[in-house]
Amino acid sequence: MTRNRILFGIGVLAFVSVIVTVRLGGFLVDNEYRQPDRQVAAQEELGEAELVPRQQGIADEQAADEAEARARPYEEAEYRTVPFVGSRVTVWVLAQLHLLFAAFVLAVPLFAFIIEFVGYVKKEERYNKLAYEFTKLLSVSFSMTATFGAFLTFALIILYPKFTNYLMHIFSPTFLPYVLLFFLEALFLYSYYYGWGKFGPKMHLFLGFMLNIVGTAIMFIANAWLTFMMSPGKRDDIDGDGVPDFVSAVSESGALLSLRDAFFNFTWMPINIHRIIANVAFGGSIAAAYAAFRYLQAKSDEERAHFDWMGYVGNFVAIIAFLPLPFAGYYLAAEIYAFSQTLGIQMMGGTFSWLFVLQAALIGNLFLGANYYLWLGMGRMEGGVHFQKFIKWLLIAIALCFAVWATPRYAISSVSEIAAMGGSSHPQLSYLGQMSAKNTAVNILILSTYMSFLLYRRTGRQSIHPHRQLLTRAQAIVFSSAAALVIFYGVYGYFVDSATRIRFAIPQVYSVLAALVVITVIDLPLYRNAAQSGETKWGRIPAVSQYALIFIALSFTWLMGLMGYVRSGLRQEWHVYGVILDTSPDAYTPSLGFATQVVSVTVLIFFGLIGVVFWLSSLSGKKDYAPGAAAEDGGRLEGGQTA
Amino acid sequence: MLGLNLPVVIVLAAVGGVLAWRRANTLTWLLYTWVALWAFFKYGFAVPIPRSVATIYLGITGLALVCFASSSRERLSETVQPIARLILEPRYRLALAGLLVALPALAAYNVYADLNVPLEAPGFGREVHPPPPTEMTVHDETVDMATAENPYLHYNHDDPELYGEHLENGRRVYYENCFWCHGDGMGGDGMFAHGLNPVPSNFNDVGTLPILQSSFVHWRIAKGAPGLPGAGTPWDSMMPAWEKFLTTEEMWDVNLFIYDFNGYEPRALGQH
Numbered sequence: 079m080t081r082n083r084i085l086f087g088i089g090v091l092a093f094v095s096v097i098v099t100v101r102l103g104g105f106l107v108d109n110e111y112r113q114p115d116r117q118v119a120a121q122e123e124l125g126e127a128e129l130v131p132r133q134q135g136i137a138d139e140q141a142a143d144e145a146e147a148r149a150r151p152y153e154e155a156e157y158r159t160v161p162f163v164g165s166r167v168t169v170w171v172l173a174q175l176h177l178l179f180a181a182f183v184l185a186v187p188l189f190a191f192i193i194e195f196v197g198y199v200k201k202e203e204r205y206n207k208l209a210y211e212f213t214k215l216l217s218v219s220f221s222m223t224a225t226f227g228a229f230l231t232f233a234l235i236i237l238y239p240k241f242t243n244y245l246m247h248i249f250s251p252t253f254l255p256y257v258l259l260f261f262l263e264a265l266f267l268y269s270y271y272y273g274w275g276k277f278g279p280k281m282h283l284f285l286g287f288m289l290n291i292v293g294t295a296i297m298f299i300a301n302a303w304l305t306f307m308m309s310p311g312k313r314d315d316i317d318g319d320g321v322p323d324f325v326s327a328v329s330e331s332g333a334l335l336s337l338r339d340a341f342f343n344f345t346w347m348p349i350n351i352h353r354i355i356a357n358v359a360f361g362g363s364i365a366a367a368y369a370a371f372r373y374l375q376a377k378s379d380e381e382r383a384h385f386d387w388m389g390y391v392g393n394f395v396a397i398i399a400f401l402p403l404p405f406a407g408y409y410l411a412a413e414i415y416a417f418s419q420t421l422g423i424q425m426m427g428g429t430f431s432w433l434f435v436l437q438a439a440l441i442g443n444l445f446l447g448a449n450y451y452l453w454l455g456m457g458r459m460e461g462g463v464h465f466q467k468f469i470k471w472l473l474i475a476i477a478l479c480f481a482v483w484a485t486p487r488y489a490i491s492s493v494s495e496i497a498a499m500g501g502s503s504h505p506q507l508s509y510l511g512q513m514s515a516k517n518t519a520v521n522i523l524i525l526s527t528y529m530s531f532l533l534y535r536r537t538g539r540q541s542i543h544p545h546r547q548l549l550t551r552a553q554a555i556v557f558s559s560a561a562a563l564v565i566f567y568g569v570y571g572y573f574v575d576s577a578t579r580i581r582f583a584i585p586q587v588y589s590v591l592a593a594l595v596v597i598t599v600i601d602l603p604l605y606r607n608a609a610q611s612g613e614t615k616w617g618r619i620p621a622v623s624q625y626a627l628i629f630i631a632l633s634f635t636w637l638m639g640l641m642g643y644v645r646s647g648l649r650q651e652w653h654v655y656g657v658i659l660d661t662s663p664d665a666y667t668p669s670l671g672f673a674t675q676v677v678s679v680t681v682l683i684f685f686g687l688i689g690v691v692f693w694l695s696s697l698s699g700k701k702d703y704a705p706g707a708a709a710e711d712g713g714r715l716e717g718g719q720t721a
Numbered sequence: 722m723l724g725l726n727l728p729v730v731i732v733l734a735a736v737g738g739v740l741a742w743r744r745a746n747t748l749t750w751l752l753y754t755w756v757a758l759w760a761f762f763k764y765g766f767a768v769p770i771p772r773s774v775a776t777i778y779l780g781i782t783g784l785a786l787v788c789f790a791s792s793s794r795e796r797l798s799e800t801v802q803p804i805a806r807l808i809l810e811p812r813y814r815l816a817l818a819g820l821l822v823a824l825p826a827l828a829a830y831n832v833y834a835d836l837n838v839p840l841e842a843p844g845f846g847r848e849v850h851p852p853p854p855t856e857m858t859v860h861d862e863t864v865d866m867a868t869a870e871n872p873y874l875h876y877n878h879d880d881p882e883l884y885g886e887h888l889e890n891g892r893r894v895y896y897e898n899c900f901w902c903h904g905d906g907m908g909g910d911g912m913f914a915h916g917l918n919p920v921p922s923n924f925n926d927v928g929t930l931p932i933l934q935s936s937f938v939h940w941r942i943a944k945g946a947p948g949l950p951g952a953g954t955p956w957d958s959m960m961p962a963w964e965k966f967l968t969t970e971e972m973w974d975v976n977l978f979i980y981d982f983n984g985y986e987p988r989a990l991g992q993h
Binding site for chain 1: 771772782789793796841851854855
């Protein structure tokens, strides 16, 4: 049915395309310049050899243009433009689409490999199947990544030829290894995918491992190119006075001094770390969205159970990777600030700071969505009512932290509001707009989400560990201590100078990470072989949960687009910060509204394309084509043959 | 107390107490929470909070309440059943008719209230720390904003006597030129401050001087309001471009003095 509908859609599309082409041709022919009748008559009188003055003028102009074109020396174009959209938006959208697919292609093998490995160790076939289901998404996505990569490269060469040439001047030695790695990536990816069940488990795991190594290496090389544009050099204490000095990788005119410094530049490693974690979170969420898509399409309980489980695992991967992501982002932002106060202030105190309010809203939505999905998931198990009473308190904590994180330090206000407040900041709420409050909020959000996960894990299970009371109390003490420590540092941060306050983020982060690790270490033996009050009924979850998964994937994608713009837009009028100026007509910072529109449209295009990926991937599970069955099933669309 | 409008807070808390005492159902609690928070954000603060922030908070509240109501089959049923009864049971027809009138009336009033606001000039947010340029020229000398440091700061360790002389010169410059707006104690409360909106920078603030490199402060002193960047305008700043009145040494000296006076160190290059 679906297939026939799609074929019908393609037919309609082809028909419309033909009509549009014919109409367009007709329009162009109709609008061609035509001589007035009297001119034709006059020309007929004069004969073929003589031209009317207008024709003569046109012929002269053409001759002059041709002569000028022949005399003109060859010049390298600095920029070229794209009508209506502009060069910058073209490159922006293509780069973002390439990155989104690339992130997905790099992330899926990472957790597919881990799931396969778990299946190998546990000797459970279902993990193997799940890993294969995830890997199915890779083949088409890899082609999409390569297509948009090529598209982006051509766009850069065509639209920014001089700047692209400059990057080649700096990084040409890295291009060949990149291509070689890309070739190896294709080799490992396709052998991993097509070799499923064809190789022994160890060999297959090796292929998956190599796929991840090569993919990560590719990303590290590409990261060097883009981070060089932001921080073309490194900081090093050359004179030994304890104060870092800036060591530029290029001369003042832009000539390369050290490829090593250009490659291993100041923001390279922070971006590498941030991207690996973010890719896994993003990839997990997209894979979960795929499972949700298949769940909603499922026709049998068995299918629903399978895709419910797949969605759960995908979301689990996304959230586990998401928890340390704010810390990685904080590290990256701190390094950018340390590299250049101009970039740092631009990012957190200047125009771009407003985008962080949007970021807070999206991250808050992510936390809320992730917790909501876990709470709904409690319905899969018997005996879930016991923990329902905690949901209210978790929700209050999450909503409060969300509100704190989304509070701007300087609110958008009317004149009368500013007059009433005595400035742009509210006397009470401005405290919530500061770093101390934000750091506290994000740490409590992480702890709350982890608590939701613990409750989910305990639903319908009863520990049979001999020291279960003691261990549960120990967990509660660790959890409360971490929360108390986070709040203590959050409040204390208001009474110290900013340099000290910024450093308080470190004990806050460590206390939360330590709590997560300690509680997990206690929880594993505590609930090993736990008594179950009922069976986990995969597939028994409200359909709204699947929309929550899609919502989470959408929020992740939006977030990546938005923060990618912030990182790239920070350079403002520079192609390479402080070295190569952007002198194109697009060398201005677009308004925040316009930027968010471009990001939103890109996200929509991505979801349109990933929908194609989902559909193509789902074809592999369909029944094989059989002429008789097709006639029965799709008779209405192929009515000409069957009627 | 705490900047809150206490009577409003007490009334809202009392209504909550009554609902708890009467063991109100889930739907009533959801409605109460939303309305109470709306009232709290609108009337609960002595200084009203900006509408933009209240909208963010109410959006989050709405989302959280929807999540709560639908987070389990039982809770969803508890929320939806009273509504279903209201619609389906004949004994509630009068209430249903009232609701059918009240809801559009409420929406209409909301539109009326939104439009019926006094006309006023748009407000402009203020960025406290404008992004500096990558370099600037002061008295024909190019200053690299990323690497420039106060040239006299190292005297603090190397030559305390000379350091004191520069500090003294900075003090003189400050109390001849800056204290009119920035105040005796550098709290941004000088005798002219009340005539300025927004008020001058408060150098006592832990979030101002310590997070800035001395090159940033030098830029602000030298270039003042006319040198503020295009992004984020209008700045509404009255700060003069002091390079037109002071020597480079005087500007670095006053830079040194304002840090020393407040007991702060400039943010070092490469410091996180």
